[in-house]
Amino acid sequence: MCVLTRDEILRELETGALVVEPLDPDQVGPASVDLHLGHEVRVLIPTSNDPIPVTDDSDPSQRTELLKLDKPYRLPPGHTVHGITRERISLPPNLCGWLEGRSRIARLGLAIHVTSGFVQPGVSNHQVLELSNLSAVTLELHPDVRICQIVLERTEGKATYQGRFADQTQP
Numbered sequence: 001m002c003v004l005t006r007d008e009i010l011r012e013l014e015t016g017a018l019v020v021e022p023l024d025p026d027q028v029g030p031a032s033v034d035l036h037l038g039h040e041v042r043v044l045i046p047t048s049n050d051p052i053p054v055t056d057d058s059d060p061s062q063r064t065e066l067l068k069l070d071k072p073y074r075l076p077p078g079h080t081v082h083g084i085t086r087e088r089i090s091l092p093p094n095l096c097g098w099l100e101g102r103s104r105i106a107r108l109g110l111a112i113h114v115t116s117g118f119v120q121p122g123v124s125n126h127q128v129l130e131l132s133n134l135s136a137v138t139l140e141l142h143p144d145v146r147i148c149q150i151v152l153e154r155t156e157g158k159a160t161y162q163g164r165f166a167d168q169t170q171p
Contacts, residue, residue: 004095004152005031012095018152019090019124032149035085036103038126039069039143042082072140075133080114083129089150090124093158097150099127105147109135112148119150122160124160 004012009028012018012042020033027034042064052063067073075081091097097119101112114130129148133139 001030002154004154007034009152012092012152017092018095019088020089021088023087027146032100032151034146034149035087035089035127037097037129037141037143037145037147038068038084038086040066040084041069041073041141042066043073044081069141069143072142075110075131075139075141077133077136077138078111079142080130080132083131083147085127085129086144087149088124088126089119091119091121091152093160094155095109095152096121096155097152097164099129100149100151100157102146102149105145108139109133109137110139110147120161120163121158122162123153 006028009018009031012030013020013023020027020035023033031084042060044067045063047063052058060082073081099113099117099119101110105112111132111134112129114132116128118129119127127150131141131147
């Protein structure tokens, strides 16, 4: 496997094998594509201090609510919410990707994924971001900010993701 550079990313986009919608050409960097925060976040519903069971059947949507980013969302220190990319990413069966933070955002203390930054080959959806405030101060999340980047790699062989989140459009 190898990381795609700008020339290879542009070639994949030109042939239509890779689709990023919407896309401004200046989002394509030397070896990644910048992605924007969409217009919704999913937050945990405040409940009692009862533990939340973490099982194979856990469904985060049962304990969360979806909020529109009509105004900036204030993310307190130590809290995590789910955001989503504005862009829909469609990868061919021979490309996979990694969601990574952008330096200027990370330096403010915002992590864009906790553990699930891998983007499966053959996926065609919006990517959910696990936005965690690692700083000591509240951070304001604004829609349409270039919040992360996807680094693309060629795979050995071909595969297509068809799992639970194959068609996700909301965080």
